[in-house]
Amino acid sequence: MRARPIVAIVVSVVLVLVVLWLFWDKLYRQHPQPASITSDRDAAFLYGSIGNESDTGLPYWVAVVLPRVFGERYLPGPGGYAAVVPWEEGKELPIGFSKKRVGVDRVGFNCALCHMPDNSMRKTDIKALAAFFTNSASDARFNADTILTEIDLAYRLSVIDRVLYRGILIPASRDRLLALGRQLMSPHTAGGWARSTPATSR
Amino acid sequence: MGVSSRGDMRRNVRRWLTWIGGVTVVFLAVIAVYAAKRLTDDTAVTYADARDHFKYGSTGGERGWKRQLGFGVPYWIWIAMPELFPDLLPDHKTGQGYSSFGMIYEDGKDPRFDLPIGMSMRRTMGIDRVYFTCSVCHTGTYRDGPNGARQIVLGMPANTFNFGRLAQFLSGSAKDWRFQSSYMLPKIAELADARSRAALPAAPYRPSPMGAIDRLAFRYVGVSLMRDQLISLLGRLDFIDFGKWGPGRVDTFDPPKALLGFRMDNAHAEQLNGVADFPSVWNQKARKGMWLHWDGNNCSVDERNLSAGFGTGATPATIDRDAVTRIADWLWEPAQPPPFPASRIRQDRVARGEAIYREYCQTCHGTPKAPFKTAGDASKVGQVTPIDDIKTDRHRLDTYTPELARAQGSLYAGYPADADSAECRAYVEDVCKPVQTDQDVQRFRKLRAQCYPARFQHFRKTNGYANMPLDGLWLRAPYLHNGSVPTLRALLDPQPMRPTVLYIGYDVYDFDNVGFVTTGPEAEQRGWRLDTSVPGNANGGHEGREYGTELSHDDKDALVEYLKSF
Numbered sequence: 001m002r003a004r005p006i007v008a009i010v011v012s013v014v015l016v017l018v019v020l021w022l023f024w025d026k027l028y029r030q031h032p033q034p035a036s037i038t039s040d041r042d043a044a045f046l047y048g049s050i051g052n053e054s055d056t057g058l059p060y061w062v063a064v065v066l067p068r069v070f071g072e073r074y075l076p077g078p079g080g081y082a083a084v085v086p087w088e089e090g091k092e093l094p095i096g097f098s099k100k101r102v103g104v105d106r107v108g109f110n111c112a113l114c115h116m117p118d119n120s121m122r123k124t125d126i127k128a129l130a131a132f133f134t135n136s137a138s139d140a141r142f143n144a145d146t147i148l149t150e151i152d153l154a155y156r157l158s159v160i161d162r163v164l165y166r167g168i169l170i171p172a173s174r175d176r177l178l179a180l181g182r183q184l185m186s187p188h189t190a191g192g193w194a195r196s197t198p199a200t201s202r
Numbered sequence: 203m204g205v206s207s208r209g210d211m212r213r214n215v216r217r218w219l220t221w222i223g224g225v226t227v228v229f230l231a232v233i234a235v236y237a238a239k240r241l242t243d244d245t246a247v248t249y250a251d252a253r254d255h256f257k258y259g260s261t262g263g264e265r266g267w268k269r270q271l272g273f274g275v276p277y278w279i280w281i282a283m284p285e286l287f288p289d290l291l292p293d294h295k296t297g298q299g300y301s302s303f304g305m306i307y308e309d310g311k312d313p314r315f316d317l318p319i320g321m322s323m324r325r326t327m328g329i330d331r332v333y334f335t336c337s338v339c340h341t342g343t344y345r346d347g348p349n350g351a352r353q354i355v356l357g358m359p360a361n362t363f364n365f366g367r368l369a370q371f372l373s374g375s376a377k378d379w380r381f382q383s384s385y386m387l388p389k390i391a392e393l394a395d396a397r398s399r400a401a402l403p404a405a406p407y408r409p410s411p412m413g414a415i416d417r418l419a420f421r422y423v424g425v426s427l428m429r430d431q432l433i434s435l436l437g438r439l440d441f442i443d444f445g446k447w448g449p450g451r452v453d454t455f456d457p458p459k460a461l462l463g464f465r466m467d468n469a470h471a472e473q474l475n476g477v478a479d480f481p482s483v484w485n486q487k488a489r490k491g492m493w494l495h496w497d498g499n500n501c502s503v504d505e506r507n508l509s510a511g512f513g514t515g516a517t518p519a520t521i522d523r524d525a526v527t528r529i530a531d532w533l534w535e536p537a538q539p540p541p542f543p544a545s546r547i548r549q550d551r552v553a554r555g556e557a558i559y560r561e562y563c564q565t566c567h568g569t570p571k572a573p574f575k576t577a578g579d580a581s582k583v584g585q586v587t588p589i590d591d592i593k594t595d596r597h598r599l600d601t602y603t604p605e606l607a608r609a610q611g612s613l614y615a616g617y618p619a620d621a622d623s624a625e626c627r628a629y630v631e632d633v634c635k636p637v638q639t640d641q642d643v644q645r646f647r648k649l650r651a652q653c654y655p656a657r658f659q660h661f662r663k664t665n666g667y668a669n670m671p672l673d674g675l676w677l678r679a680p681y682l683h684n685g686s687v688p689t690l691r692a693l694l695d696p697q698p699m700r701p702t703v704l705y706i707g708y709d710v711y712d713f714d715n716v717g718f719v720t721t722g723p724e725a726e727q728r729g730w731r732l733d734t735s736v737p738g739n740a741n742g743g744h745e746g747r748e749y750g751t752e753l754s755h756d757d758k759d760a761l762v763e764y765l766k767s768f
Contacts, residue, residue: 034622064612068463078464079605087608090659092615149269155616156519
């Protein structure tokens, strides 16, 4: 009889711990990038994480489907991200986009987004990319229903990921995208882009 | 007395409430079980024979995933549409199913109720739904003469099938005011009645008749949902001019732009007109490691299959992996083109033709039979010839943009789950390597079993057209990637001598010139007018001394005799 409160306390503590662990596992736990990126100097520059996935990182599937949902309206021409960002054939993301699992897969942006090692490729049209992020996030269709519907055409999210995307990740992405739009327009020094226009042609 | 009767009343009320509550709970439980059973229903019609599986097997495109309802058209709506909208059919005739689009109904099938080759069926959400499968674009027919028997050839380009016209029909029907349950359901009831009276041959699986609940579901949701699905699918493809396709042809790489959300309103006109012939799909084993698609934009047979599979509605979330692999395995080697009728080859000229082929053609097109090359023969088969050399119509090349090649790298993202494992990295390497030995095949199959489907990693932008192997060449007319040259004999003439107007989609065969008959009253009546002056249809290129167009008349004839044997 006396043991009961203790059992109840133990059970609740365990439950709380499980929930906390789940939160940590699905939202904060850091997984290293694959060796194909980290152990190759070129790949590390182009696709390596500089540690901003948890900070400004977009959930991976939001980043993937964003141009499929809003590219038609807010990108300057046909091509999805390829219309504004250099992208190597066969790669899953454009240059300067880093994919890293922080809880779930997330996409961050690294130095290569603006600084290409050579001039052979299309240069990032930072203004267009920033406008794309800002406009998409400001669109009334930016909601869990629209985004999940598009993700369902591309991938089978697990039950837990689905709940996280609907409840937390997609709503939070809106703020992330708006912040990204602002940050991309003011790199290093405030007003930097106001004076120098990035190249937009190939 | 009063107190006691009040107590009785209370007891009665309680008893009644208990009953009502109990019945409600049981009723809701029954509904829940029924709904759960229906909503999780997912049974494809399957076939024991690989050929039947190729003809009618499902790739998974009918079913949906979560918020995606899937592409499958309910069987009953599919068969009701041509009956309900005959004015939108090419020949305005009811009772023919979809034959007027050049879809093939096998002998003994009733086009009113049966499915043509290239349509598969799957029961999902409690409804039998149908959609395209691979054979819709890769099965064709030929006949000896206007009265000759129709020969159906699996794996051959669908020379009679006008996919663009069918898209127009589906789109037109969905936008038609009669596409609503009060018109659709009586027509379905009428067809169901006729179907139950028709003496249909026994088949392994029949769509189930509509029950009372189905009728309710269709009345209040099903028909409008279907309309919604068709309008949103075809709405995304709105920038494509389906009227330019004609039979046997498809604009391959504009639909993926829609899938990827490309902004098309300001796309250059030359990027919007990539109409190309359906290809044959035999001998895929020998094609492993070659550059595939007309412009040679991918070296992976697997990626090429998955990419084409989008056209059958199979998305990364819905694809029926085993069913698709089974089709791929049949196309790997068992599927072979039928030989040209031997009696129609003038054997006395073949030797001369063979010598000419070796001198002029073999370097690019390889040897007649799989594997089309031998080690160290410096063969350029499966490689890309630059557009400035080949000089054929460049629209198909230009429609495949560098941006598309890149954006395709995000298709099948997330697959396989262990993409960074040593095995799956090995699979990505191996998928583009030619097969030399049986061990190669076994190693590849093992990797594929673990790592397929995988994210697209081999699409690239090229600057020309690929040198195709020529297996089953005689059934791959009309020639060049856009089907602008009717026969092999015409292809050996320089451009000014090639026909400028051809009626394609007519399946009577011209055994002398090697190709389909494209002129004459019946071809004009049954075929589709291809005008080579229309952008995208140009019939020039593949000409000059090294392409054999300056050979003597006799040499050209001899070469054609030899090419018949491919």
